[in-house]
Amino acid sequence: MQNRYVRRLVALAALFAAAGCENDPSGPRLKERLVVVVNSEDRTLSLIQRDGAGAPRTVGLGAQGTPVDLAVLGNTAVVPMGTYPFAAVVDLTAGVVRHNVPLPANSGATGVAFLNDTLAMVANPGRNSVSTVRTVSGTSGPEIAVGVYPQAIVVAQNQVFVINANLVNFTPAGNGSVTVLNSSLVPTRTIPLSGINPSAAVARGNLLYVLNSGRFGQQGGSLSIIDMTTLVEVDHRTGFGAFPTALEAGGGSDLYIGGYGLGVFVYDVATHSFPVSQANSFKPNGSAIVSDIAFDPEGRLLITDSRDCVEQGYLYRLVGPNALDGTVRTGVCPVGIAFTDIFEGN
Numbered sequence: 001m002q003n004r005y006v007r008r009l010v011a012l013a014a015l016f017a018a019a020g021c022e023n024d025p026s027g028p029r030l031k032e033r034l035v036v037v038v039n040s041e042d043r044t045l046s047l048i049q050r051d052g053a054g055a056p057r058t059v060g061l062g063a064q065g066t067p068v069d070l071a072v073l074g075n076t077a078v079v080p081m082g083t084y085p086f087a088a089v090v091d092l093t094a095g096v097v098r099h100n101v102p103l104p105a106n107s108g109a110t111g112v113a114f115l116n117d118t119l120a121m122v123a124n125p126g127r128n129s130v131s132t133v134r135t136v137s138g139t140s141g142p143e144i145a146v147g148v149y150p151q152a153i154v155v156a157q158n159q160v161f162v163i164n165a166n167l168v169n170f171t172p173a174g175n176g177s178v179t180v181l182n183s184s185l186v187p188t189r190t191i192p193l194s195g196i197n198p199s200a201a202v203a204r205g206n207l208l209y210v211l212n213s214g215r216f217g218q219q220g221g222s223l224s225i226i227d228m229t230t231l232v233e234v235d236h237r238t239g240f241g242a243f244p245t246a247l248e249a250g251g252g253s254d255l256y257i258g259g260y261g262l263g264v265f266v267y268d269v270a271t272h273s274f275p276v277s278q279a280n281s282f283k284p285n286g287s288a289i290v291s292d293i294a295f296d297p298e299g300r301l302l303i304t305d306s307r308d309c310v311e312q313g314y315l316y317r318l319v320g321p322n323a324l325d326g327t328v329r330t331g332v333c334p335v336g337i338a339f340t341d342i343f344e345g346n
Contacts, residue, residue, distance in 0.1 A: 028343040034092065035302065036338045038070040038079055039331025041309050045077065045090060046330045048315065050296060056328060059095045061088045071112045071120055072338035076135050078120040080109030087122050087133045093342055099138025103131055111152040121160065123150035130162055146179035147190060156203035157228050158183050163198045163210060172196045172215055180231055194236035195222040200247040203228065209255060209269065211247040218242060223267065241278050248293045256301070258290030264303060284316035284324050294337040300325065302337055309333035
């Protein structure tokens with residue numbers, strides 16, 4: 001999915017802010033700590049208390065679209081609506097869509113990331129471009145041309161990295177690439193990748209790790225490693241299975257990888273080995289169906305299981321290696337996870 005590094009930083013920043021406010025009686029009072037899950041098939045958000053209290057709340061996103069990603073900051077979520085050329089700006093406190101922001105026709109809007117507290121960026125794979133979304137006014141900015149079929153966005157080191165899958169009619173037409181935008185949102189570099197169909201990325205230190213899904217049904221999963229200072233691919237590693245789609249940074253030098261039928265396995269970027277192999281992958285509740293993975297601010301691993309995208313899916317919470325700690329039913333076809341802390345008055 002999209003921009004896990006950024007949403008993890010946002011969540012951690014919110015956690016530290018919450019700790020500070022709880023110790024400062026003059027600061028705003030913490031209202032709730034949420035896991036926010038976007039459900040593609042029924043076009044909803046599931047709002048789940050991270051402490052497990054209460055039942056999940058559901059926020060409808062509208063009657064049209066195919067959302068597959070989200071970005072959350074404070075009490076605001078931005079959800080690109082896929083085949084419906086709009087981005088929904090959601091007030092998580094009120095549980096309503098505040099704006100439906102129009103995007104260019106045939107945008108196919110997918111990946112999304114916050115650039116600051118009022119500005120987000122959305123990928124338009126149908127138009128080989130990205131657009132900015134102003135969350136307060138509910139308006140969008142002009143298109144910015146990038147590579148072919150952008151589907152994920154990462155913000156790191158005062159730059160924006162747009163992950164281009166290079167798909168034509170949903171089929172890889174060649175290797176992927178990364179378009180780099182500077183702080184003024186001007187494209188400065190296109191980085192060619194050695195992998196096919198890049199679908200997700202995380203930043204750690206000075207490096208950007210890009211997960212390449214390969215071709216569907218083939219054992220073509222791989223990892224591209226980009227130096228974010230020199231803006232070149234410095235390494236490419238194969239052996240990541242059949243069509244991996246989910247990527248998250250864990251503790252130390254571990255990356256967590258998942259996908260439909262793969263469960264979750266672990267790759268150590270320092271030793272170039274798999275501490276948890278694909279053969280021994282995590283399969284919470286016995287399911288190998290993984291649509292997204294993320295660590296919450298408390299350090300627990302969360303995994304969405306989209307099932308067959310006909311019935312309600314599941315959100316699993318793990319503590320320690322493969323130790324299931326909680327299970328929550330989501331909407332139909334959960335595909336993305338984000339975290340936020342909401343304060344009184346927001």
